[in-house]
Amino acid sequence: MSVKLHCAYDQRDNLRYIGDRLEKNLKYFCPHCKEEVSIKKGTIREHHFSHKPNSNCSATSETILHFEAKHYLAEQIANLDGEEVIFSFNLGKYIPALNVLNKKAGINVNSNISLYEIIHFFRIYNSTVEAIIPESKYIADIIAYSSSGTSYFVVEIFVSHESDKPKIDHLFNKRIPYLELIPFFDDSGKIQFTVHGYYLPGFFDPYKGKVDNAFLEQLYPLYENSLIEMAKRRIDEEEILKLKLLAVQSLKKDVEKDSLYSEVITALDEYSMTTNIQNEMTLVERTEILEEVITRFYSNSPYLVGKTSKSSLVIRKETQMFKKIIDQLLTQINISVLIGKTMGQEEQKEGIIGFELGIPQPSQLSKAIEKALELKLDDYERRFEKKLMGRK
Numbered sequence: 001m002s003v004k005l006h007c008a009y010d011q012r013d014n015l016r017y018i019g020d021r022l023e024k025n026l027k028y029f030c031p032h033c034k035e036e037v038s039i040k041k042g043t044i045r046e047h048h049f050s051h052k053p054n055s056n057c058s059a060t061s062e063t064i065l066h067f068e069a070k071h072y073l074a075e076q077i078a079n080l081d082g083e084e085v086i087f088s089f090n091l092g093k094y095i096p097a098l099n100v101l102n103k104k105a106g107i108n109v110n111s112n113i114s115l116y117e118i119i120h121f122f123r124i125y126n127s128t129v130e131a132i133i134p135e136s137k138y139i140a141d142i143i144a145y146s147s148s149g150t151s152y153f154v155v156e157i158f159v160s161h162e163s164d165k166p167k168i169d170h171l172f173n174k175r176i177p178y179l180e181l182i183p184f185f186d187d188s189g190k191i192q193f194t195v196h197g198y199y200l201p202g203f204f205d206p207y208k209g210k211v212d213n214a215f216l217e218q219l220y221p222l223y224e225n226s227l228i229e230m231a232k233r234r235i236d237e238e239e240i241l242k243l244k245l246l247a248v249q250s251l252k253k254d255v256e257k258d259s260l261y262s263e264v265i266t267a268l269d270e271y272s273m274t275t276n277i278q279n280e281m282t283l284v285e286r287t288e289i290l291e292e293v294i295t296r297f298y299s300n301s302p303y304l305v306g307k308t309s310k311s312s313l314v315i316r317k318e319t320q321m322f323k324k325i326i327d328q329l330l331t332q333i334n335i336s337v338l339i340g341k342t343m344g345q346e347e348q349k350e351g352i353i354g355f356e357l358g359i360p361q362p363s364q365l366s367k368a369i370e371k372a373l374e375l376k377l378d379d380y381e382r383r384f385e386k387k388l389m390g391r392k
């Protein structure tokens with residue numbers, strides 16, 4: 001059994017629709033099997049083209065639906081028509097305000113948009129069916145060309161299977177607008193479409209602007225007076241002081257909670273500041289973390305050994321290295337020398353028995369920073385409080 005056709009080719013190879021004004025004495029042919037078909041325009045049944053009783057046509061209703069939808073749309077596009085082809089789009093995706101209205105007031109977020117509007121927006125002027133999408137290996141059901149000739153628009157008809165993901169990805173990546181539509185015949189035998197997927201860059205922007213403007217136009221008169229009041233009010237000095245005081249107090253709380261302070265330490269850590277002290281004419285092979293330095297003796301002469309978790313190694317040319325450490329430190333900090341004598345040898349000449357370095361002990365450094373910060377904040381707090389008191 002063969003299915004009903006809504007369109008057929010005439011003798012001049014033009015696709016004609018059953019709704020067109022058709023001449024009964026002309027011949028019409030099935031687009032699929034090329035057999036001659038006859039016009040059925042009764043009063044009860046839907047108008048259609050019908051195969052002869054002994055037809056061998058194997059076209060399924062799906063094949064026919066796909067074919068008819070594709071050619072119908074391509075023709076609408078080529079004629080720059082499409083005012084009667086209406087698609088329903090969910091505008092909530094583009095206009096958050098609509099979603100709010102939908103949730104609070106049950107307002108419909110779907111908007112009916114005609115094919116004509118889309119054709120117009122993308123400046124389309126012609127179309128072909130079953131064409132290769134430029135710079136790809138994919139075939140589109142319909143390619144519509146823009147009047148600039150450099151851009152185009154793709155339409156896919158989804159009857160039995162939707163477009164492959166790679167094809168859709170290609171369209172997205174190349175910023176090629178497309179519509180993927182599910183066709184169906186309505187009760188009157190007219191073809192209609194449900195939007196299955198789409199990419200219409202920029203198309204919905206004016207809708208968003210329209211809704212935003214409408215919102216503002218409605219809101220402004222409602223809040224006009226309070227807005228003017230707000231604009232007139234000057235934030236006075238006292239208020240600023242109160243805000244500053246609040247800021248300092250919340251900062252102090254953060255310092256007390258250690259959270260801010262640990263953030264500072266973490267930030268410092270990221271800089272991994274190191275300085276290398278190295279003997280001349282030497283090559284570094286690896287580094288290990290020093291655990292302690294011990295003094296050893298060789299024939300009564302002391303020498304130093306550095307211990308790491310893995311090794312115990314002689315510190316070479318320690319006096320040269322010591323000089324370098326002191327030189328390095330002198331460029332940045334104050335160093336005092338501790339002058340004195342060896343205990344029990346008071347007749348000995350005075351000498352340098354040590355150094356006082358103008359840096360806090362590393363273990364105390366974090367506490368020192370915390371204390372300095374606290375003092376500074378206390379100072380600010382007092383100043384703001386004093387100013388506020390003076391104003392009363």
Ligand SMILES: [Zn+2]
Pocket residue numbers: 002030031032033034035051057058059
């Ligand atoms: Zn046929």
